[in-house]
Amino acid sequence: MFKEFKEFAMRGNVVDLAVGFILGGAFSTIVRSLVNDILMPPLGLLLGGVDFANLFITLGDGEYASLADAQEAGAATINYGLFINNVIAFIILAFALFLIIKGMNSMKRKQEEAPAEAPPPPREQQLLEEIRDLLARK
Numbered sequence: 001m002f003k004e005f006k007e008f009a010m011r012g013n014v015v016d017l018a019v020g021f022i023l024g025g026a027f028s029t030i031v032r033s034l035v036n037d038i039l040m041p042p043l044g045l046l047l048g049g050v051d052f053a054n055l056f057i058t059l060g061d062g063e064y065a066s067l068a069d070a071q072e073a074g075a076a077t078i079n080y081g082l083f084i085n086n087v088i089a090f091i092i093l094a095f096a097l098f099l100i101i102k103g104m105n106s107m108k109r110k111q112e113e114a115p116a117e118a119p120p121p122p123r124e125q126q127l128l129e130e131i132r133d134l135l136a137r138k
Helices: 002-009 012-046 067-072 080-113 123-137
Strands: 057-059 076-078
Touching: 012 080, 067 076
Parallel strands: none
Antiparallel strands: 057 076
8 A cells, every 4th residue: 555655656647736736825924925015005005094904894793993802802804895805815816827728728738739840761762772872973
């Protein structure tokens, strides 16, 4: 059973998948930072100073100045501002993956379109051509 697992784990596709998963997680972190730290503050400023991370609805009694205050008090909240941030991060990530896959597909098409080199003629034909060339020189 261990041998089968080792064969499975060492296949190229599994290793490629693991590397892709790790890189995807790192890329997701970068995109999330792009959205939360770079895109949303100016967008919130354009919309009248709105901080999307602090857009929430409190379920039940209580008024809280920020989402952190509500969570610290243990209040149930609907965090629609964080949801908006996550949707924007998803759209950016999906678009980036679309561009990567589109580029890979175009490279693959170029490889398929490239004419294959003609195979060398059979050895007998090469020998006959050499004999013909030698006789033609005489």
